[in-house]
Every structure is written in C-alpha cells, then in structure tokens.
Amino acid sequence: MDEVVKMTNISKSFGGVQVLYDVNFDVRAGEVHALLGENGAGKSVLMKTLMGVHRPDSGDYVISGKKVRFNNPTEAQRNRVSMVYQEFGLVKYLTVAENIFMGRLPSRRGMIRWGYTRQRAAEVLKSLGSDIPPATVVGDLKVADQQEVEIARALSYDPVVFVMDEPSAALSYDEIGHLYELVNTLRDQGVAIVYITHKLNEVFDIANRCTVIRDGHIEGTYDISELDLSMLVEKMTGKQVSAQIVREDTYKKPKANIIELHGLEARERDKEIYSGVNLRVGKGEIVGVAGQIGAGKTELGKTIFGALPKTFTIKGEMIFDGEGIDLKKLSPSSAKKMGIGFVTEDRQAEGIVAEQSVLFNTILPAFHRVTRGFVIIGRMARDLVRGVIKDVALRPPEPNRLVKFLSGGNQQKVVIGKWLAAESRLLILDEPTRGVDVGAREEIYEVIRQQVREKGLGVLLLSSDLREIMIAANRILVMRLGKITHELLPHQTSERQLLHFVLGEEAEAEAEAKAEAKESKKK
Numbered sequence: 001m002d003e004v005v006k007m008t009n010i011s012k013s014f015g016g017v018q019v020l021y022d023v024n025f026d027v028r029a030g031e032v033h034a035l036l037g038e039n040g041a042g043k044s045v046l047m048k049t050l051m052g053v054h055r056p057d058s059g060d061y062v063i064s065g066k067k068v069r070f071n072n073p074t075e076a077q078r079n080r081v082s083m084v085y086q087e088f089g090l091v092k093y094l095t096v097a098e099n100i101f102m103g104r105l106p107s108r109r110g111m112i113r114w115g116y117t118r119q120r121a122a123e124v125l126k127s128l129g130s131d132i133p134p135a136t137v138v139g140d141l142k143v144a145d146q147q148e149v150e151i152a153r154a155l156s157y158d159p160v161v162f163v164m165d166e167p168s169a170a171l172s173y174d175e176i177g178h179l180y181e182l183v184n185t186l187r188d189q190g191v192a193i194v195y196i197t198h199k200l201n202e203v204f205d206i207a208n209r210c211t212v213i214r215d216g217h218i219e220g221t222y223d224i225s226e227l228d229l230s231m232l233v234e235k236m237t238g239k240q241v242s243a244q245i246v247r248e249d250t251y252k253k254p255k256a257n258i259i260e261l262h263g264l265e266a267r268e269r270d271k272e273i274y275s276g277v278n279l280r281v282g283k284g285e286i287v288g289v290a291g292q293i294g295a296g297k298t299e300l301g302k303t304i305f306g307a308l309p310k311t312f313t314i315k316g317e318m319i320f321d322g323e324g325i326d327l328k329k330l331s332p333s334s335a336k337k338m339g340i341g342f343v344t345e346d347r348q349a350e351g352i353v354a355e356q357s358v359l360f361n362t363i364l365p366a367f368h369r370v371t372r373g374f375v376i377i378g379r380m381a382r383d384l385v386r387g388v389i390k391d392v393a394l395r396p397p398e399p400n401r402l403v404k405f406l407s408g409g410n411q412q413k414v415v416i417g418k419w420l421a422a423e424s425r426l427l428i429l430d431e432p433t434r435g436v437d438v439g440a441r442e443e444i445y446e447v448i449r450q451q452v453r454e455k456g457l458g459v460l461l462l463s464s465d466l467r468e469i470m471i472a473a474n475r476i477l478v479m480r481l482g483k484i485t486h487e488l489l490p491h492q493t494s495e496r497q498l499l500h501f502v503l504g505e506e507a508e509a510e511a512e513a514k515a516e517a518k519e520s521k522k523k
C-alpha cells in the first residue's frame with residue numbers, strides 16, 4: 001500500500017526538555033491509523049510538527065513521495081494536509097460559516113460572497129451529518145456542535161492527509177456515529193487518516209493500524225488484528241494491567257444527604273431543558289448521572305452551582321445540607337461558599353486560566369486555605385499544589401509550568417485537581433476525564449473515592465462515558481431528554497444494559513437483563 005506520509009527521525013524539545021526522540025511514523029492511503037499514548041506522550045506535538053505549528057529540531061517529512069517541511073498550518077492546508085486540533089481554535093463571536101472559511105472567504109471583485117460562503121459551509125457540515133445552521137454565532141453553540149464545526153473546517157481543505165486529535169471526545173453517540181461514517185467515507189476515498197483517541201474501544205471500531213508512543217519514543221506499530229484491549233493498555237503504560245477493576249458490590253445507604261432536589265425544572269424561554277428531577281446525593285456517596293451529551297446533565301449541574309444564564313427559568317426545590325436554598329439568588333460565588341465545586345466540561349471557557357501556572361490555577365478555588373487575611377502564604381500554597389499534582393498524576397509535575405504548555409489531558413487534570421484542593425462538600429463533575437488517559441483516570445477516581453470515604457464528600461458525576469459511570473458511581477441515575485428515567489446500582493446492571501437505557505431502548509435493556517440473569521444462574 002502507498003505511504004502517503006512518512007516521517008523519519010523526528011526530534012523535538014521545548015526549552016531544553018526533549019519530548020520527541022527520533023520518531024518514525026507513516027500513514028498509508030486509505031487507512032485509519034490510530035496514534036495512541038498516555039497524556040503527555042507526545043501525540044499532539046508530533047502531529048503539530050507535521051502541520052508546521054511547531055518546528056522540529058530534526059527529522060524528515062515526505063508526503064506523497066515529496067520531501068516537505070511546512071512552516072505554518074496554512075502551508076500544510078494548501079498542500080491538503082489538515083488537522084482537527086484537540087484544543088478548539090474557533091472565534092466565538094464569528095459565525096459558523098466565517099469560522100470554517102476564516103482567512104479565505106470566497107470573494108468576487110473584492111466582495112465577499114456571503115450567500116455562497118454559507119451554502120459551501122452547509123455542504124461541508126452536511127457531509128458530516130450535521131445540520132448546524134451556518135449563520136449561527138459559534139459562541140452560542142454547545143461544545144459538541146463546536147467540535148463538529150472544527151471538523152468541518154479541517155475537512156473543507158479537501159485533505160489527502162487528515163489528522164484528528166481526539167475528535168470524538170465531546171460528541172454524543174449519534175454524533176460519533178456520523179463521525180465514523182465520515183471517517184469511513186474518507187478512507188474509501190483514499191485519504192490517509194491519523195486518529196488520536198483515549199477511548200480505546202474506538203480503535204477497534206475504526207482503525208486499521210495503530211502506533212503507540214510512550215514518553216516521546218515510538219513503542220511500536222501494529223495491525224489492529226494483532227491486538228486486544230489489555231495488550232494495548234500494556235503497550236501504552238508499560239505496565240501489566242490489573243485483571244479486574246475493584247468495585248464494591250454492596251450498596252450502603254448514606255446516613256445523611258448533602259443535597260436534595262425536588263421537582264426541579266429548567267426552561268430556556270419556551271424550551272424545556274429538564275423537568276421533574278428528583279435527586280439526592282448522600283454524604284460520602286458518588287451518584288452517577290448517565291446520559292447522552294445534550295440530555296440536560298450539564299444544565300442540571302450548572303443549576304446546582306448557580307451558573308445557568310439568566311435566560312433560564314428554574315422551578316423546584318433545592319435543599320443543601322438540610323437547608324432550603326433560594327435558587328433565584330444562587331450564584332457560583334455563593335455556591336462555592338457553601339462548599340459546592342464544579343468541574344466543567346468546557347475547560348477552555350470556564351475551567352482554567354491557560355496563561356497562568358499550575359500553582360495559580362490550583363489555589364484559585366482553595367484561596368481560603370492558603371491565605372491569612374489577605375496574605376497568601378507561599379509555603380502553604382506550594383504544599384497544597386504539590387499534593388494535588390501527586391493526586392492527579394500531573395505530568396510534568398511542575399507547579400510553575402504555564403497551563404497552556406501542558407498536554408490536553410494534563411490540562412484536564414489541573415481542572416479536577418483545583419477542585420479537589422478546594423475540599424468541597426459537594427463536587428459536581430461534568431465529563432471529568434474527557435481526554436484523560438486510562439491510567440491517570442484510575443488514579444483520579446481513586447483520589448475522589450478517598451475524599452468520599454474519608455471526608456464524606458458527596459459527588460454528582462455527570463457523564464456520557466458509561467464505563468466511567470459503572471466504575472466510579474455508587475448509584476446510577478439515567479437521564480434522557482431532560483428526565484430522570486431510571487435508578488440503578490452498578491453491581492446489578494451491565495454497561496450494555498445501561499447503554500440501552502441511555503438511548504431509550506427499553507425492550508433491549510430488558511432483554512439484556514434477562515440474558516444476564518440466565519448467565520449468572522448458569523454460573
């Protein structure tokens with residue numbers, strides 16, 4: 001098969017720290033090549049050196065038989081090498097169409113052809129199964145739709161080499177279905193595709209080959225048919241994987257609730273976002289809310305944190321630690337004072353200050369713990385941040401590193417870490433481990449469990465990652481189209497059954513349950 005991309009001996013360091021060591025990597029025409037590795041392994045940097053975002057220290061790039069070295073992404077795109085970046089680069093106040101054709105808006109005699117631009121944008125979006133109106137302002141879109149716009153923009157360059165850096169992280173199941181279709185179509189057209197992901201099951205769904213990178217070194221390249229999941233994890237981490245994930249198989253009812261919601265309802269103008277939500281989280285309990293992206297989980301989390309925009313009307317009752325809360329007056333700052341923490345799904349918009357250090361970001365919500373009066377106690381701050389860095393397995397473990405220089409997954413760890421440091425009483429986690437690698441994910445669950453056990457922390461885990469829900473939650477609620485539809489215990493259900501519930505396939509879920517009961521009887 002033709003090698004469309006061939007990279008040889010690529011090395012790269014930043015300020016004396018080497019992150020890529022003589023990397024060799026090739027991609028063939030008409031293949032989906034998964035690029036895998038732990039957070040900070042060097043996946044994004046490698047592909048950005050190809051795109052001309054970063055300048056490599058050494059190494060050669062050959063594309064379709066020709067030696068190239070792109071100085072910037074525009075040059076790469078002109079040569080039909082295109083990338084969907086892990087961190088969005090959209091301009092929030094411009095429209096979808098403007099973002100897709102930024103820097104090359106179709107014009108005639110010096111006039112931009114707006115109608116044509118929108119029509120072209122609509123075509124590109126349609127080819128990926130999306131019906132986002134091209135005239136929408138990007139800032140008004142939810143994260144999943146922004147991801148689709150990112151993909152559409154990269155696609156509009158008509159690539160022969162298409163790099164996707166965690167394209168599915170923010171997508172729901174339906175949207176991932178569309179993404180797969182798109183990837184398959186491109187593959188059939190002979191495009192060489194690089195697919196970076198931490199959702200390892202995707203590798204088996206769509207990839208032909210995969211390359212594993214560990215600490216900047218290539219570990220190996222494999223045909224997917226040679227591998228299974230545990231082999232893959234071993235190659236990524238360099239460690240033997242533990243056979244079974246430990247999970248308690250009894251449910252202990254908590255003695256008291258940290259939060260109760262009764263008949264909660266939110267509308268945005270005429271549109272119902274969620275309604276009839278009854279929910280309680282005990283002290284020392286992790287309640288998982290499983291649901292598709294768009295089911296209303298994020299809005300529910302924001303309601304409890306007082307962070308829903310004013311355009312929403314909220315009804316219903318919230319009781320926090322035995323006291324009724326006036327939801328109309330609740331704001332993020334009063335929620336924080338009460339001891340509510342919120343790990344948001346959109347880390348770029350709300351989670352972190354990228355221009356600041358890990359230390360700064362970590363002490364932000366934990367200010368009261370490192371100040372006396374108005375004075376920040378440097379030693380206390382450093383101790384605190386060291387603890388957090390260890391807890392979330394941050395790499396590199398440097399408090400003074402600017403967050404923007406961390407890998408995507410490590411940025412997410414900072415978001416989680418800062419809220420753990422705040423010692424909240426209720427922690428709301430919205431898609432907390434998106435983009436975090438398997439090993440670090442386990443460590444993060446363990447730290448959370450520890451605070452749950454030892455400090456009586458209550459956790460509301462909002463996630464579309466059903467494996468995450470199954471592993472981390474003590475009790476599961478299913479949310480679908482703005483309603484809580486089921487309550488389950490993780491040891492009495494299976495991931496497949498949960499998926500059916502999440503998708504609203506009641507009959508299939510029942511069949512699944514029956515099959516399982518039969519299976520366990522046999523044993």
Ligand SMILES: Nc1ncnc2c1ncn2[C@@H]1O[C@H](COP(=O)(O)OP(=O)(O)OP(=O)(O)O)[C@@H](O)[C@H]1O
Pocket residue numbers: 014019037038039040041042043044045046086395396404405406407408409410435437
């Ligand atoms: N602009 C930069 N300046 C300095 N160091 C950087 C920069 N960009 C990345 N790094 C470092 O390079 C290493 C590799 O990062 P990279 O973003 O490629 O990781 P990754 O494999 O994509 O991880 P993730 O799965 O978390 O996205 C990390 O140690 C990171 O901190």
Ligand SMILES: [Mg+2]
Pocket residue numbers: 043044045086165407408409
């Ligand atoms: Mg990355």
